[in-house]
Each structure stands twice: as C-alpha cells, then as structure tokens.
Amino acid sequence: MAMLSVKDLEVYYGSIHAIKGISFEVNEGEIVTLIGANGAGKTTTLHAISGLVKVKSGSVDFCGNNLRTTEPHKIIRLGLAQVPEGRRVFAKMTVQENLEMGACIRKDKAAVEADYKAVFERLPRLKERRKQIAGTLSGGEQQMLAIGRALMGNPKMLLLDEPSMGLSPLLVNEIFNIIQDVNKSGVTVLLVEQNAKKALEIANRAYVLETGGISMSGDAKTLSQDEQVRKAYLGG
Amino acid sequence: MDILAQVLNGLGIGSIYALVALGYSMVYGIVQLINFAHGDIIMVGAYVTYVGLVMAGVPLWAAVLISILFCGIAGVLIEKLAYSRLLKKGAPRISLLITAIGVSIFLQNLSQLLFSSSAKSMPAMFPNGMLELGALQVSSNTLLNIGTSIVMMIALQLLVNKTKIGKAMRATSEDAGAAKLMGISTSSTIAFTFGVGSALAAVGAVLYCNTFHQITPYMGGMLGLKAFVAAVLGGIGSIPGAMLGGYILGVAESLTTAAGGSQITDAIVFGILILVLLVKPAGLFGKNTREKV
Numbered sequence: 001m002a003m004l005s006v007k008d009l010e011v012y013y014g015s016i017h018a019i020k021g022i023s024f025e026v027n028e029g030e031i032v033t034l035i036g037a038n039g040a041g042k043t044t045t046l047h048a049i050s051g052l053v054k055v056k057s058g059s060v061d062f063c064g065n066n067l068r069t070t071e072p073h074k075i076i077r078l079g080l081a082q083v084p085e086g087r088r089v090f091a092k093m094t095v096q097e098n099l100e101m102g103a104c105i106r107k108d109k110a111a112v113e114a115d116y117k118a119v120f121e122r123l124p125r126l127k128e129r130r131k132q133i134a135g136t137l138s139g140g141e142q143q144m145l146a147i148g149r150a151l152m153g154n155p156k157m158l159l160l161d162e163p164s165m166g167l168s169p170l171l172v173n174e175i176f177n178i179i180q181d182v183n184k185s186g187v188t189v190l191l192v193e194q195n196a197k198k199a200l201e202i203a204n205r206a207y208v209l210e211t212g213g214i215s216m217s218g219d220a221k222t223l224s225q226d227e228q229v230r231k232a233y234l235g236g
Numbered sequence: 237m238d239i240l241a242q243v244l245n246g247l248g249i250g251s252i253y254a255l256v257a258l259g260y261s262m263v264y265g266i267v268q269l270i271n272f273a274h275g276d277i278i279m280v281g282a283y284v285t286y287v288g289l290v291m292a293g294v295p296l297w298a299a300v301l302i303s304i305l306f307c308g309i310a311g312v313l314i315e316k317l318a319y320s321r322l323l324k325k326g327a328p329r330i331s332l333l334i335t336a337i338g339v340s341i342f343l344q345n346l347s348q349l350l351f352s353s354s355a356k357s358m359p360a361m362f363p364n365g366m367l368e369l370g371a372l373q374v375s376s377n378t379l380l381n382i383g384t385s386i387v388m389m390i391a392l393q394l395l396v397n398k399t400k401i402g403k404a405m406r407a408t409s410e411d412a413g414a415a416k417l418m419g420i421s422t423s424s425t426i427a428f429t430f431g432v433g434s435a436l437a438a439v440g441a442v443l444y445c446n447t448f449h450q451i452t453p454y455m456g457g458m459l460g461l462k463a464f465v466a467a468v469l470g471g472i473g474s475i476p477g478a479m480l481g482g483y484i485l486g487v488a489e490s491l492t493t494a495a496g497g498s499q500i501t502d503a504i505v506f507g508i509l510i511l512v513l514l515v516k517p518a519g520l521f522g523k524n525t526r527e528k529v
Contacts, residue, residue: 048327075417090411091410104403104404104418123360153418153419
C-alpha cells in the first residue's frame with residue numbers, strides 16, 4: 001500500500017478550479033517528484049495535503065490516516081513534515097530556536113538531542129550559526145534551516161516545495177545532495193519542483209502537473225527522455 | 237527635587253498604563269488585532285477585586301489572586317467565543333475590530349447591570365507611607381507600582397524567550413501557517429496570549445484600585461485608550477516598547493499636572509503620540525525593517 005495516496009483531489013480558489021481531480025501516490029522509501037510550470041498547481045497540491053487550503057473533494061491518505069479530517073497542526077504528529085515554499089523560516093528567531101520549533105511536538109528528549117547532532121552533522125553550516133537570527137542567513141542557509149527544522153520532527157515522509165527556488169546552481173546541487181542523503185537515511189520524499197531537470201535526476205518516479213491536472217507520469221529516467229517533457233521542461 | 241518627585245509619581249501611574257499596554261501589544265503581535273475590549277478587562281479585574289475584598293471579605297492576597305485568575309480565564313473565553321471563529325475563517329481584520337468593540341460594550345453593560353452605574357469606592361489595599369530617599373519624598377505605593385511593573389515585564393520576557401509556549405507565541409506571530417506545519421496549535425497559542433494579556437491587565441487593575449480608590453463600569457475606556465497610546469508610542473508588538481510607552485505617558489501627565497496644566501493633560505498625552513509617530517511611524521521600539529528572504 002502506498003504511504004501517501006491522493007485520489008481525485010479537487011481544489012477551488014473561489015470560482016477558480018485550481019486542482020482538477022488529480023491522483024498520485026508515493027511509496028515508502030521513494031523520491032517522487034511533482035514537476036510543472038509556475039501556476040500549474042504544485043504548491044496548492046501540497047497545501048491541500050497539509051490542510052492549509054480547503055479541499056473540495058477527493059481523498060488524501062497518509063499511512064492509513066485521512067488527512068482531510070486531520071487538523072493541520074496534527075499532521076506532523078503522523079510523521080509527515082513539510083518544507084514550505086519560500087522556506088518560511090521564523091526570521092526573527094535564532095537558528096537554534098527554529099530547530100526547536102521543528103521538534104516542538106516531541107517529548108523524547110534524548111532522541112531529540114541525538115537528532116540535533118544528526119542535523120548539525122548533515123548541515124554543518126547551521127551549527128556554526130546556531131545563535132544567529134534566521135533572517136540574517138543567506139538564501140541557501142535558510143533553505144538548509146527549513147529542511148533541518150522539518151527533520152527535527154522526525155518525519156517518515158518529507159514534502160519539499162521548490163527547494164531550489166532563488167538559489168545559485170552550486171547551492172541547488174548542494175540542496176539536492178542533501179535531499180538524496182535524507183532519503184537514503186530512510187525518509188520518503190515528495191519533491192515539488194520547477195527545476196525539472198534536477199528533480200528528474202534524483203527522483204524514482206515523477207508526475208507532470210499542467211494547469212491543475214496530471215498530464216504524464218512514470219519512471220523519472222523514462223520521463224526525462226520523453227520528447228514532450230524535454231521540449232516543455234528541459235529546454236529541448 | 238520637586239521635579240524628580242513628580243517624575244517618580246508619573247512612573248507610578250505610568251506603570252499601570254504599562255501593564256495594560258503589554259496586553260494590547262502581545263495580542264496585536266500575534267493576531268494583528270487592536271483588542272478594544274482589553275481596557276474593559278481592567279474594569280472586570282477591578283470589580284472582581286472589589287467583590288472579593290469588600291463584598292466577600294476574603295484576604296487581600298486571595299482577592300488579588302482571584303482577580304488575576306478570573307481575568308486570565310475571561311481573556312481565554314473571550315478569545316474562544318468571540319474571536320477564534322473569525323480568525324479560523326480568515327475574516328478581515330475590520331470584523332475582528334468591530335467584534336472587539338462589541339465585547340467592550342457588552343462587558344460595560346454587564347457590569348452596569350450587576351453593580352449599577354454609580355462608582356464604588358475601594359478601600360486602601362496596601363499599607364501606604366512616605367519614604368525618604370535623601371531629600372526626596374516618595375510614597376510606598378508609587379514604588380510598589382514601579383516594582384510590580386518591572387517584575388511583570390521581566391517575567392513576560394522570560395516567558396516569551398525561554399519557554400516552549402513563549403517560543404510558540406513568537407513563531408505563531410511571525411508565520412501562523414509555518415507554525416501549524418511545525419505542529420503548533422496556533423489557536424491554543426492565541427488563546428493563551430489573550431489569557432496572559434488579560435491577567436496582566438488584572439494586575440494593572442489591582443494597582444489602579446490601590447492608587448485611585450474608585451471604580452466604575454466605564455473606567456476601562458480612558459485607561460484602555462491611554463494604554464493603547466502607550467503601546468503604539470513604544471512600538472506595538474514590542475514588550476519593552478509597551479513598558480517605555482507607559483512610563484513616558486505617566487511622566488508626561490504628572491509633569492503637566494504639576495506645571496498647573498491639569499486641564500490639558502490628555503491633550504499633551506495625545507500630542508506626544510502624534511509627535512513621536514511623525515518622527516518614528518513604527519513607534520520607539522517598533523521595527524520597520526525587512527528581513528532578508
């Protein structure tokens with residue numbers, strides 16, 4: 001059974017039909033990517049999963065839990081963490097406090113301490129800057145902090161929304177390496193990206209989102225060689 | 237020396253404004269709402285103290301404690317009953333503002349119904365005496381006010397910066413959506429903030445009763461407005477700002493009165509607000525800077 005399964009999801013913003021009945025699933029251990037142009041509905045889909053926008057119809061199930069009836073702040077307790085678009089770190093709080101917020105649902109102090117260590121090992125730049133105010137970090141560091149913060153919730157699955165946004169190619173590579181690394185440590189990943197090339201490189205499977213519907217799906221390697229995908233998303 | 241004595245007196249009154257201003261500032265910081273019913277919470281606190289101390293005859297410490305707890309719980313209940321649904325549905329801020337005015341009128345009328353509109357007189361609560369500080373004479377009540385406000389501010393700073401719920405308050409005020417993703421129950425966090433603000437208003441109410449000895453159902457109006465001015469003056473959302481704003485207001489009033497201008501103290505107070513905002517629109521401690529994104 002799929003870890004995350006979305007069926008016939010429909011979302012409206014007022015009279016705008018933003019998501020027109022999409023279905024997809026993510027299996028345990030996979031990296032699945034949802035690619036598509038600006039405005040295709042990628043972020044809306046993630047917000048629908050995490051309960052930040054209202055869903056009109058369809059189902060969203062995570063590990064057998066119906067997310068449509070789960071309050072947004074309880075979703076992380078089920079093991080589903082999100083790195084939101086634009087990072088949305090708490091800019092006025094320190095790096096350390098941001099990580100604490102990520103771990104705020106956890107009671108197992110010893111395990112949390114171990115996870116701080118693990119996050120700082122994986123993201124050494126955060127360790128140097130743990131006392132620094134998050135708003136003063138560079139874009140790449142903020143993205144690392146947003147990922148570290150989500151990992152502090154000890155998730156089974158990580159949703160990432162445009163982690164490459166606004167970053168230099170060098171940093172994009174670094175962030176994508178981190179994502180692969182996180183996946184290898186046992187966290188399932190759903191990656192939403194405009195940077196289709198990079199996303200298809202690291203993903204197992206992919207779905208192509210176009211104006212609120214899924215136009216193509218399949219193995220990431222196969223899709224990256226598909227003529228249509230190459231033309232539309234990979235620059236020929 | 238006379239001026240110094242007036243400054244101290246002003247700080248004593250300003251401490252009451254400061255305690256009330258903290259509540260305005262905290263609530264604004266977390267939901268961007270000017271809670272116009274906050275002034276009336278002082279009135280509620282004053283009447284609860286009156287009921288405890290005068291009508292039921294409980295000891296002073298118990299009356300004070302009951303008043304603080306009562307207001308804290310009232311703050312949470314008001315948030316849950318009046319505001320939380322509006323916040324959940326993403327209602328425009330103007331709807332919240334109108335609701336706040338409605339809550340204010342409700343509280344005033346309720347207290348008029350229960351206690352009549354005539355003023356009640358409060359007995360002296362804390363022993364008051366004149367203390368000699370060198371050539372300076374200062375009443376012990378003034379020192380009590382100042383001391384209490386400073387202790388409360390420090391406690392609040394510790395709460396906000398060092399505790400889990402305090403950090404959740406800051407996270408919610410910065411980005412409620414991201415806070416939810418972290419697993420923070422933003423609705424309980426907001427209710428808690430209302431509770432703390434209201435409890436602080438009750439502390440202000442006790443000091444007010446002890447200083448002025450008279451309470452009416454409408455006492456929260458002007459007092460609340462001045463505390464609001466203090467919060468804006470200091471930079472709304474900032475805890476030290478609210479305190480500083482309260483002190484400045486109290487001192488300005490006291491000096492104006494001492495200079496023989498008791499008729500125009502309110503004009504001076506609001507004049508200061510206008511002047512400060514002309515120079516620093518975000519208030520003294522307000523931040524208008526944008527963080528790097």
